[in-house]
Structure formats: C-alpha cells, structure tokens
Amino acid sequence: MNKRVKIFDTTLRDGEQTPGVNLNIKEKIMIAKQLEELNVDVIEAGFPRASKADFEAVKAIAQEIRKPEIAALCRAVKEDIDCAWKALEDAENPRIHTFIATSDIHMKHKLHMTKEEVIKRAVEMVTYAKGYCNNIEFSAEDAYRSDPDFLCELFTKVIKAGAVVLNIPDTVGYALPMDYGKFIKYIIENTEGIENVEVSVHCHDDLGMAVANSLAGIMSGASQVECAINGLGERAGNASLEEIVMTLKTRKNYLNMDTDINTKQIYRTSKLVSSLCGIDIPPNKAVVGKNAFAHESGIHQHGVLQEKSTYEIITPESVGINNHSNIVLGKHSGRHAFDSYLKDIGIVLNKEELDEAFEKFKRVTDKKKQITSKDIEAIVNSKKYFTETYKLKSFQVNSGNNMICTSAIEIRQGDKSLTEVAIGDGSIDSAFKAVERTIGMNINLKDYSIRSVTDGKDALGEVTVKIKDNDKILVGKSISQDIMEASINAYINAINKMIDDKH
Ligand code: KIV
Ligand code: ZN
Numbered sequence: 001m002n003k004r005v006k007i008f009d010t011t012l013r014d015g016e017q018t019p020g021v022n023l024n025i026k027e028k029i030m031i032a033k034q035l036e037e038l039n040v041d042v043i044e045a046g047f048p049r050a051s052k053a054d055f056e057a058v059k060a061i062a063q064e065i066r067k068p069e070i071a072a073l074c075r076a077v078k079e080d081i082d083c084a085w086k087a088l089e090d091a092e093n094p095r096i097h098t099f100i101a102t103s104d105i106h107m108k109h110k111l112h113m114t115k116e117e118v119i120k121r122a123v124e125m126v127t128y129a130k131g132y133c134n135n136i137e138f139s140a141e142d143a144y145r146s147d148p149d150f151l152c153e154l155f156t157k158v159i160k161a162g163a164v165v166l167n168i169p170d171t172v173g174y175a176l177p178m179d180y181g182k183f184i185k186y187i188i189e190n191t192e193g194i195e196n197v198e199v200s201v202h203c204h205d206d207l208g209m210a211v212a213n214s215l216a217g218i219m220s221g222a223s224q225v226e227c228a229i230n231g232l233g234e235r236a237g238n239a240s241l242e243e244i245v246m247t248l249k250t251r252k253n254y255l256n257m258d259t260d261i262n263t264k265q266i267y268r269t270s271k272l273v274s275s276l277c278g279i280d281i282p283p284n285k286a287v288v289g290k291n292a293f294a295h296e297s298g299i300h301q302h303g304v305l306q307e308k309s310t311y312e313i314i315t316p317e318s319v320g321i322n323n324h325s326n327i328v329l330g331k332h333s334g335r336h337a338f339d340s341y342l343k344d345i346g347i348v349l350n351k352e353e354l355d356e357a358f359e360k361f362k363r364v365t366d367k368k369k370q371i372t373s374k375d376i377e378a379i380v381n382s383k384k385y386f387t388e389t390y391k392l393k394s395f396q397v398n399s400g401n402n403m404i405c406t407s408a409i410e411i412r413q414g415d416k417s418l419t420e421v422a423i424g425d426g427s428i429d430s431a432f433k434a435v436e437r438t439i440g441m442n443i444n445l446k447d448y449s450i451r452s453v454t455d456g457k458d459a460l461g462e463v464t465v466k467i468k469d470n471d472k473i474l475v476g477k478s479i480s481q482d483i484m485e486a487s488i489n490a491y492i493n494a495i496n497k498m499i500d501d502k503h
Contacts, residue, residue: 006223007244008044009227012045013047013073015232015273016046017234018277021232021278023276028061030276031276039067039265040068041224043069043070044071044073045087047072048073049083058088062090069094070091100118105142119157122138122157126158126161126163130162138166139166139202140166143169152187152190165197167202169201169203170201171204173204180203181219182220184220188220199223201222204235205235205236210236211243215255230274243287263318264317267320267321275381275477287319288319293321329371329376330369341373342376345373353380356383357379378479384496386497391413392485393411395410405427406421407422409434422434432491439495446468448465450487462479463479463483464490465477467491472498474501476489476490476494
C-alpha cells in the first residue's frame with residue numbers, strides 16, 4: 001500500500017511573499033477555490049497579523065472553503081495567535097501554524113534569545129494556541145541550520161504541549177538532498193513522541209534543490225510537504241507543488257507514495273496563479289511550461305509519433321492539458337457548447353462567471369473566426385476581480401515613424417464621460433499619458449509586456465502592465481485582437497486595482 005503524502009499549499013502565504021506579487025481578496029478567494037478543486041489537503045491562507053488585508057483574506061477563505069484544512073501563520077507571540085484564531089474561527093477545519101526561529105544565527109541576530117528562552121516561548125505559545133483548537137502546527141524556522149539535538153529537545157517539548165504537526169524547514173534553501181534526508185531521519189529517530197504527530201518539510205529553492213530536498217525529506221519519513229504552485233515564494237521560491245505531485249505520481253512504483261491531488265487540475269491552477277500574480281511561467285518549466293510537452297528534434301518527433309512513451313514520461317492530459325487546437329468554437333457556438341467546452345478543458349465556473357466569460361467570448365468571435373482552448377483560457381483568466389471605477393469608452397491613436405504620436409481617450413467614470421489628449425514617445429506612451437491626464441493621476445509604470453495567446457495573424461494579444469503605488473505592485477491584464485486596446489485596458493485595469501486596494 002502506498003504511503004499518502006499530505007499536500008500543504010502555501011501559494012497564498014509564502015507564495016504571496018514573492019517579490020512583486022500582491023493579490024487582492026477576491027483573487028485570493030479565486031485561488032483558494034481552485035486549490036480546493038485541485039484537492040490539496042491544507043491551504044495556508046495567509047499571515048493574519050501581517051496586515052488588515054491579510055486578516056480579511058484569511059477570514060473570507062476560512063468562511064468559504066470547506067474541504068481542505070485552512071491554516072493561518074503566526075509568530076510564537078500571543079497577539080499573533082489571537083489574530084490568527086480570529087481569522088480562522090469560522091473554518092470547518094482550522095489549523096494554527098505558529099513558528100519561531102531555532103538556528104544560532106537567527107536566535108542571536110534576529111530574536112536576541114537564548115536556546116532556553118526559545119524552548120520556553122515555543123512551549124508556552126503552543127499551549128496557548130491549544131486553547132483555541134487542537135490542530136496546531138509548529139515550525140522551527142531555519143531548522144536545517146539549527147543544532148539537531150537542540151531541535152529534538154524542542155520538538156519533544158512542543159509535542160508534549162500539544163503540537164500535532166512539526167515542520168522542519170530549510171528556510172534559506174541551503175540543504176543538499178542527501179543531507180536534508182539524513183537530517184529529517186535524525187530528528188525522527190531522536191524526538192520523543194514524534195510517531196504520534198505529522199512531520200512536515202518546507203524547502204526553499206535558493207540553490208534549485210527545493211523539490212529534491214522535499215522528496216528526500218518525505219523519503220526519510222516526513223508525511224506532509226509544504227509547497228506552492230509554480231514554485232512561488234520568498235526569494236527563489238518554495239518547492240513547486242506540481243513537480244512534487246507529478247514526481248510522486250510518475251514514480252509511484254519506485255517510491256510507494258502518492259497524494260490525493262486531482263492532477264487534471266494542475267495546469268488550470270498553474271495558469272490561474274500565473275495570471276493573477278502577473279508572473280509568467282518559464283517555457284521550460286517542468287510539468288506546466290509551454291515546452292514541457294513539445295518535441296522539437298526530428299528524432300524525438302518521430303519517436304513520439306510511433307509511441308508516446310519513447311519521450312513522454314507523463315501525458316499532457318494527466319495534468320489537464322487537452323490539446324483541443326483542432327476543436328474549434330466560433331461565432332455560432334452557443335452558451336451550452338461554450339460551457340461544455342470549458343468543462344472539457346477542466347475549467348469550472350459558477351453561473352455569474354460563465355455569463356461574463358460567454359459575453360467576452362462572443363465579443364472575441366465578432367472579430368476572430370476560430371477560437372481555440374488557449375483563447376478560451378485567456379478569456380476566462382481575464383476576469384476582473386476589482387471594481388471598475390474607470391472604463392475605456394473609446395480611443396484614437398496617431399502614430400508613425402516621422403511624427404509626434406498623439407492619443408485621444410474617452411473614459412467613463414459612472415455616468416460621467418472624461419476626455420483628454422496627450423503626446424508621447426510612441427503610441428503606448430502617448431496613450432498611457434492620455435489615460436493619466438483623463439483621470440488626473442500620475443502613475444508609476446514599472447513593467448509592460450505583450451504576448452500573443454495563439455499563433456496566426458488574428459491571434460489575441462495579451463498585455464500585462466505593472467504599476468507601483470508606494471511599496472505595492474498592481475498588475476493589470478487585458479486581451480484583445482487590437483494590441484492598443486489591450487494595452488490601454490490593461491493600464492486602466494491596473495489603476496482600478498490600485499484604487500480598489502486603497503478602499
Ligand atoms: O521558510 C520558512 O521557514 C517559513 C516558515 C515560517 C514556515 O516559511
Ligand atoms: Zn518559507
């Protein structure tokens with residue numbers, strides 16, 4: 001019988017600590033719903049004491065998501081634990097996740113605490129958290145660089161205080177797989193009572209070892225792995241959920257382990273997270289990258305045509321990539337056909353989302369004859385999770401190589417119509433300046449990128465714009481066959497998000 005490994009997803013907590021990522025509450029709920037479809041065991045929804053927005057997001061997720069356990073992170077500090085519980089109290093399966101650093105470097109330079117003080121605090125805070133619920137996870141931050149015997153003593157005591165999950169992170173991504181495996185084994189063999197609790201691994205990717213280290217950890221006896229979609233996370237990120245899950249599935253017979261993940265939802269989840277976070281998936285990324293199933297060389301193509309298993313160890317279908325490029329939806333496709341096509345490619349929408357996506361789909365079919373699964377994905381992922389304070393009504397851009405570019409923009413704000421013109425260095429610059437003049441704001445543009453959703457001259461263009469407001473990055477996206485329209489809408493979307501974020 002295979003050992004079942006628990007998947008603890010931290011996309012919404014450690015993943016959201018990725019530089020430049022700032023999700024609003026609606027986006028976090030969307031991701032949490034998709035993680036529920038993926039069937040993860042635990043969703044770490046955030047760090048409630050970090051900000052009011054984090055608190056509200058954890059609370060909303062705890063109220064809405066029923067199947068997975070919902071975890072909230074907190075330092076080993078009473079006020080943090082109180083706040084985490086307030087956010088979690090409506091959850092069906094709440095988990096308080098409390099942590100304190102245990103390495104000499106962290107205790108000396110960050111906490112200014114002795115080993116004895118750290119043990120005392122950890123025990124007191126686990127006991128305190130236990131007053132709220134039974135499900136307490138305790139993490140020893142920077143565990144891998146900590147004295148192993150000190151860790152065993154600390155863990156023995158927090159188990160006695162009531163912790164039911166012990167997490168042993170490689171916080172700075174310093175470990176090598178064999179050593180991390182040995183480290184986990186040592187802790188398991190030398191901690192009293194550890195056989196009655198769950199042992200968890202949490203590895204960062206600073207040296208590109210996060211997935212390998214996590215696997216070494218579970219091969220040495222850990223039964224929970226903490227990971228994030230697309231490997232998002234602090235600095236170089238966390239272990240990638242999709243890589244861990246697909247390794248366990250593909251090498252099930254060798255490892256004798258598996259998870260409960262619905263792997264057919266992997267691709268959809270990866271796309272949604274990438275789109276909402278504004279972080280592209282590298283083409284060569286394992287499992288979910290654009291090239292993960294592309295065979296370029298003639299020898300490989302020939303082999304795959306004869307027999308897929310020559311060069312394919314996992315099928316695209318097993319992660320939810322359905323190559324429907326030959327099945328086409330178009331102008332005459334109705335709502336029903338659209339809905340069943342979505343279901344076919346693993347996208348589940350509620351009625352309101354379906355209505356909105358169908359309306360967009362119809363608009364796209366006015367101009368584009370054949371719509372493929374990639375277009376549909378882009379249409380669904382362009383859903384707006386914010387209030388549209390400003391809406392583009394019309395625009396006109398004049399550009400050329402020997403002239404000054406000018407743009408005229410008309411924007412609606414409620415029932416008011418606002419119009420302005422501007423000149424700029426190129427069409428995008430003039431259009432963005434015209435938007436700023438129209439709404440009377442100066443915007444700090446940090447990034448602009450465009451990609452075509454599919455091949456062909458009539459492909460949809462997807463524009464991503466990032467703007468900066470104080471220390472926050474806001475991402476705006478839009479798709480259209482007209483790249484100027486997509487650019488202006490993406491800019492306005494980012495501005496709307498910024499306004500929404502302030503409320
Ligand atoms: O990397 C780490 O140590 C963490 C802990 C807070 C679990 O994210
Ligand atoms: Zn971490």
